[in-house]
Amino acid sequence: MREIEITGSAASKFEGGYPQISLKDFANETDFTNNGEWVALIKSGHFVASAYLAKEGNGYGWILSRKENQEINENFFTRIFKRAFNQRLTSIAEQTNAYRLFNGQGDGLGGINIDNYGGEIVISWENEGIYQQRNLILPAIAKGLETYQNIYEIKRFEGNSSVKPIFDLAPDAQEFKEIIEDGTTYPVHLNGASKTGLDLIFRDVRKQVKKNSNLKLVLNLLYDQTGVVSASITGGSNQTENVDQSKRAKSDLVQELVANDVEMESQKVRSMDINGFLDYATKHNLHFDLITINLPTFMRSKKGNFNIRKDLTKFLTNVFGLASAQADLFVTTQTNAVNLKDFRNGIQTAITNSKHKFIEKEQFKTPIDFPVDREYLKNSPFKGLWFKLQK
Structure with a gap:
């Protein structure tokens, strides 16, 4: 994992819990790459946090962990996703079959949102960096789900992207799925849609x-x-x-x-x-x-x-x-x-x-x-x- 020197104010910010990196946080701005690589943020030889680098809005990356010896691997992401998925099962799954499974940084990982439409799972990649790590993250999502019909993805960082089924994770991809919320039916657009409609x-x-x-x-x-x-x-x-x-x-x-x-x-x-x-x-x-x-x-x-x-x-x-x-x-x-x-x-x-x-x-x-x-x-x-x- 590459080490990147950050400023003193950035170190204080991240140690205080702030999760997103800005360009001015780097001691040397040329250290930034937009490929999602895992990096260790260092201040004067002192470990501050592990992170991944990616351009998203005004941000340049997201904190992954503040534990120095934490391995960033499939098990790490499986734990993050399972924790959020289980919370949904106890809080909302009995009320509706369409809900947000994972809400980015609110659930502990910036740059990715996941919605469940009656078993049809739609992953939204919010930046190119996290998308570059999809081969590691997709198995973690699949392991975290107790059950699903098909898994789709959309690259929100691309202007004209659309929802597409993921090979091997969408055995019976659907064009749309009708979900019922509070007695009202909503057809949710899936394969090929730029927006789901709901x-x-x-x-x-x-x-x-x-x-x-x-x-x-x-x-x-x-x-x-x-x-x-x-x-x-x-x-x-x-x-x-x-x-x-x-x-x-x-x-x-x-x-x-x-x-x-x-x-x-x-x-x-x-x-x-x-x-x-x-x-x-x-x-x-x-x-x-x-x-x-x-x-x-x-x-x-x-x-x-x-x-x-x-x-x-x-x-x-x-x-x-x-x-x-x-x-x-x-x-x-x-x-x-x-x-x-x-x-x-x-x-x-x-x-x-x-x-x-x-x-x-x-x-x-x-x-x-x-x-x-x-x-x-x-x-x-x-x-x-x-x-x-x-x-």
């Missing part, structure tokens, strides 16, 4: 949307991957209006509706510019009893781009202008570009600007199968708030 982190949001949709007129904006449309329909909504700028979102949704035996006549599905729809809805005096919106960090639009740091309140003021007198508002995002305090304040100001009074009903946190390493992230990028408007 982001598991929205589970608690879907549950409340379903509970509060009965006999309501529902607007779902930027719904792609959230699953809230089917949740609102199976929750008994009178009608839904569903708008996303992604054409794939529409085709995925149509498949969802078919899986839930939903007649398309009572649902409106639009692939169009969001600001264009807001103009249309305002002009035609449309109002909705429940609104969901999943905000991106940045969004291009023919009528003006959206940046969540600068445009949150202005944009949501337009959205909330479509709310009926006692509407439910579900607003989510997955970004660290704004913290929870600013996110909440921006939403509240937008509601006030829209001439509504409100109460906050619930703050959505990451589900139990998405643990967070608090030394690395004080708060999860996922944020969700539910507000109820008042007369």
Whole structure:
């Protein structure tokens, strides 16, 4: 294992529990390689930690162990994966057959996420370095699983990557898998898909949307991957209006509706510019009893781009202008570009600007199968708030 000298501040940081390496942590920046090699981080001859090197976001590697004599081998990774898998079995597996099996650094190994869709296992490699070690890590994952149908992988570090079955670990690879969550069916796209169609982190949001949709007129904006449309329909909504700028979102949704035996006549599905729809809805005096919106960090639009740091309140003021007198508002995002305090304040100001009074009903946190390493992230990028408007 190659030894790499790090700075004094880096040594203190890693000894204190911080797990990700930055370029400035190296005493000599030319020591960095992007091939996933195991290295020993040293300060003045003193062992600090073992790590692997890889470029991911602003990071340049992840800590593996702070034990000097720890061998980084298949057994090491098997223990890490088994610990996380067993936690899922005791915390969530009885509630649903679709959940996150392994959540990167939150479960002790940055750079890899694993989801279970009814026995179809999807591994997401988040950086090229960890992918280079897949021949060592894949057997550890397979050993850690008590049972599975097929194992797939997707290289998230590549822009146009798609889910593909892994040779010898996917004897009966599927194009999609229908899973049931809270009584709603979701077709999950597998072999050849760039996205599965269902982001598991929205589970608690879907549950409340379903509970509060009965006999309501529902607007779902930027719904792609959230699953809230089917949740609102199976929750008994009178009608839904569903708008996303992604054409794939529409085709995925149509498949969802078919899986839930939903007649398309009572649902409106639009692939169009969001600001264009807001103009249309305002002009035609449309109002909705429940609104969901999943905000991106940045969004291009023919009528003006959206940046969540600068445009949150202005944009949501337009959205909330479509709310009926006692509407439910579900607003989510997955970004660290704004913290929870600013996110909440921006939403509240937008509601006030829209001439509504409100109460906050619930703050959505990451589900139990998405643990967070608090030394690395004080708060999860996922944020969700539910507000109820008042007369």
